[in-house]
Amino acid sequence: MDQLATVRLNLQNSIALKQRLLADEEMISLVSKISDVIIECYRNKGKVFFCGNGGSAADAQHLSAELSGRYYYDRPPLFAEALHVNTSYITAVANDYSYDEIYSRWITAIGQENDVLVALSTSGNSTNVVKAIEQANTNGMITVGFTGKTGGKMGAICDYLLAVPDTDTPRIQECHMIMGHTICEIVEARLFPR
Ligand SMILES: O=C(CO)[C@@H](O)[C@H](O)[C@H](O)[C@H](O)COP(=O)(O)O
Numbered sequence: 001m002d003q004l005a006t007v008r009l010n011l012q013n014s015i016a017l018k019q020r021l022l023a024d025e026e027m028i029s030l031v032s033k034i035s036d037v038i039i040e041c042y043r044n045k046g047k048v049f050f051c052g053n054g055g056s057a058a059d060a061q062h063l064s065a066e067l068s069g070r071y072y073y074d075r076p077p078l079f080a081e082a083l084h085v086n087t088s089y090i091t092a093v094a095n096d097y098s099y100d101e102i103y104s105r106w107i108t109a110i111g112q113e114n115d116v117l118v119a120l121s122t123s124g125n126s127t128n129v130v131k132a133i134e135q136a137n138t139n140g141m142i143t144v145g146f147t148g149k150t151g152g153k154m155g156a157i158c159d160y161l162l163a164v165p166d167t168d169t170p171r172i173q174e175c176h177m178i179m180g181h182t183i184c185e186i187v188e189a190r191l192f193p194r
């Protein structure tokens with residue numbers, strides 16, 4: 001394995017994918033629109049939830065902390081949480097029911113009309129994430145999907161689908177994070193102008 005070549009290739013591929021996003025005006029407008037949706041949710045005293053598996057769970061937790069803590073500057077907190085953070089709950093529901101139910105069950109308990117669910121899955125096919133979106137739709141929530149190229153099963157069930165045009169999981173996740181960070185920046189700046 002040529003390690004130096006691997007470093008160069010990954011940087012090249014990451015830059016190339018982000019260049020594609022930059023050239024895609026629909027994608028730029030979509031990120032702006034999702035920001036508007038989240039701002040509207042908070043103005044109506046709503047809550048924003050995030051979910052995903054593996055690296056996408058980490059991204060869900062990271063993005064929710066930008067909103068509930070702070071992003072660039074001091075301002076009041078916003079309600080945002082990643083659905084996997086209660087390990088006692090996750091292990092109990094996965095053990096007693098099914099791993100597929102861990103997020104949808106929690107959405108059943110807490111998701112209210114006009115709350116927002118941001119669901120991250122590079123394949124768009126993770127069953128627990130798909131079920132969470134289905135339950136969020138049932139509860140009258142607004143559903144946002146961050147996926148890879150095809151959108152997978154999430155493509156047909158999300159109100160807004162941010163489908164990064166690639167099939168390479170880590171590169172897709174890196175794009176989810178720059179788009180997610182950008183949404184947090186816009187939300188903070190619009191809700192708490194300095
Ligand atoms: O972070 C990575 C790969 O970069 C992995 O942990 C990855 O998130 C996991 O394999 C996930 O289970 C993939 O699920 P998904 O993106 O298809 O929903």
Ligand SMILES: [Zn+2]
Binds near residue numbers: 055170173
């Ligand atoms: Zn990863």
